[in-house]
Amino acid sequence: SIFDCDEHMVFSNEEASAGEWNVWEHGNLKTIDHVPIEVQVTGMGDLSKPGVTTNSFLNTKVFLKAWDLLIKDGRFWEHDWVVKVDPDAVFFPDRLQDRLKPLTSYGLSEGNAMYIVNCDRQFGAQDTMPAKLFGSLEVFSRNAIN
Known part of the structure; x- marks a missing residue:
């Protein structure tokens, strides 16, 4: 939540x-x-x-x-991070925090504009994007917002 x-x-x-x-x-x-x-x-x-x-x-x-x-x-x-969560999304902040910890603790999120891709599935032969950002859960470093 x-x-x-x-x-x-x-x-x-x-x-x-x-x-x-x-x-x-x-x-x-x-x-x-x-x-x-x-x-x-x-x-x-x-x-x-x-x-x-x-x-x-x-x-x-x-x-x-x-x-x-x-x-x-x-x-x-x-x-350090801003998370956009749709109201019908299942979201566990502690799990996300664990996944972001390496990026945060090594300073990678500091100063960098970053977003986290949340889907690596390919949708058919015409889909050439290797990673995607789906809207139900979007994660951005603080500097990606500005």
Whole structure:
């Protein structure tokens, strides 16, 4: 859960009452704040029609606004890594922290703009990209954000 990270921010383009934003943190029920994003969202279309996809370009405005708000807030400068996690992603911060430890402890993340690829699968013969960054979990060094 993102709430087990050193720090977290929640962005949402949908209204939610306070009761919907409760989370268990260290054994206590806590109401979390979220940063509202006000953008017009593009609809997905009819997925039963040929050629209609669920490409991520449909929510680009939401993500751009969230990144702008994160940068404006500035708290990310106090941390080595920034992780963008989709709300439906299964995420274990302690496991990610273990994997990032070599990059962080040897200073490789300091000063360098880095991102972590999270898929090395090839999707057909036409796919020539050896490594990819899928959107459900994105990991960036602090300097990759600026």
